[in-house]
Amino acid sequence: GNSVTQMEGPVTLSEEAFLTINCTYTATGYPSLFWYVQYPGEGLQLLLKATKADDKGSNKGFEATYRKETTSFHLEKGSVQVSDSAVYFCALTRGDSGGGADGLTFGKGTHLIIQP
Amino acid sequence: DTEVTQTPKHLVMGMTNKKSLKCEQHMGHRAMYWYKQKAKKPPELMFVYSYEKLSINESVPSRFSPECPNSSLLNLHLHALQPEDSALYLCASSPLGTGGLVGELFFGEGSRLTVL
Numbered sequence: 001g002n003s004v005t006q007m008e009g010p011v012t013l014s015e016e017a018f019l020t021i022n023c024t025y026t027a028t029g030y031p032s033l034f035w036y037v038q039y040p041g042e043g044l045q046l047l048l049k050a051t052k053a054d055d056k057g058s059n060k061g062f063e064a065t066y067r068k069e070t071t072s073f074h075l076e077k078g079s080v081q082v083s084d085s086a087v088y089f090c091a092l093t094r095g096d097s098g099g100g101a102d103g104l105t106f107g108k109g110t111h112l113i114i115q116p
Numbered sequence: 117d118t119e120v121t122q123t124p125k126h127l128v129m130g131m132t133n134k135k136s137l138k139c140e141q142h143m144g145h146r147a148m149y150w151y152k153q154k155a156k157k158p159p160e161l162m163f164v165y166s167y168e169k170l171s172i173n174e175s176v177p178s179r180f181s182p183e184c185p186n187s188s189l190l191n192l193h194l195h196a197l198q199p200e201d202s203a204l205y206l207c208a209s210s211p212l213g214t215g216g217l218v219g220e221l222f223f224g225e226g227s228r229l230t231v232l
Contacts, residue, residue: 043226044223101149106158
């Protein structure tokens, strides 16, 4: 089945630093790719997504590009803030995203800590 | 309304109790999911309902019993649980069919379950 590998943390950065969280995947077919964020004590929120090769998802200053040739979907942000401290999950559709409900497979999560 | 609402937010139960977790969404989504998340781990898929019918059961023990009474509601009935079942239980929904939102899951805040 489809699987995701992402860098595990914790990742500790200073405020205004550049952020990269690596994510690579293994999949058959053409999965959709997602980044979800989870703040302490909360559920998961969609941060951004990409549904086909070369798509770039972006939201709140975060970006990720669906790279089929390297099977990657790395998350980047140019200048992080303390409020970005959270756990970030890379995810992909478990099956072919042809309209069915297969759910998502998640990476192990990266705990990001931003220090003032 | 873009929310998935879960109740209760916290639940403490003994190993002989019977309780239920409830989930509700009014986005017209026809797929609903239960995930289990242990501390510092990614969510793990338990069940998927498509058009109110159980479509995926990830070999979950029978002490967990899902129910989808209509297109807006999803329940998880709990009976004779073990302490290792203590976790955050997340409900999610997604649209079915074609379109840009396919595969994107909308999560609730979760129900934190403690089994004594």
